[in-house]
Amino acid sequence: MVCNKCGNKMIIRYGKYGFFGSCSNYPNCKNNIKLSEFMYEILKKEQLNIYSWKKECWKCHKLVPVYTYMIGKQMVPYMQQTYQIGNIGLGSIKKIDNYLIKNFPSINDNYSKTLSKTYASNNCIYCGALQGNNFVVDDPHEIYDDWLSGGMDKYIVKKIDINDIGLTENDLEGNQNNIVQIC
Ligand SMILES: [Zn+2]
Ligand SMILES: [Zn+2]
Structure with a gap:
């Protein structure tokens, strides 16, 4: 994404109010936008990745496919490497979850006793x-x-056009303090 004030690249920074989109030419250019707007613009352009890999079932111990989105991981190329946006995946955004429940037989609405x-x-x-x-x-x-290094591309099994599921910038709000620290 390009800064609409000076034409330099926009990146994600972490500040006292959490993650936000910022011009890479800071402090010469102070243009910044909300994280939700940044993520929305990137997803609109690149589509939403669905990742899948094999996980050992805790009960029968067979290797089984699991599926999720990981919006924070999709933002790794745009951010400072010491921090990543964590935990925006399956169970986080209703519109995406409902689409996945309809289209992936292994994904369901499950009741969690813990939660x-x-x-x-x-x-x-x-x-x-x-x-x-x-x-x-x-x-x-x-x-x-x-997952830690952001090398998730080999697990992509599907790309979703976010217009097809009616995803808006509002759906992506509230994640700016969702942090994973990479050491
Ligand atoms: Zn700028
Ligand atoms: Zn099992």
């Missing part, structure tokens, strides 16, 4: 056990090194 609520998550295709989002979205053990 006392229903949320979109994967089920084992063999035994049906819930594969909680903590080991899919927040801390995916099987692909941890790639």
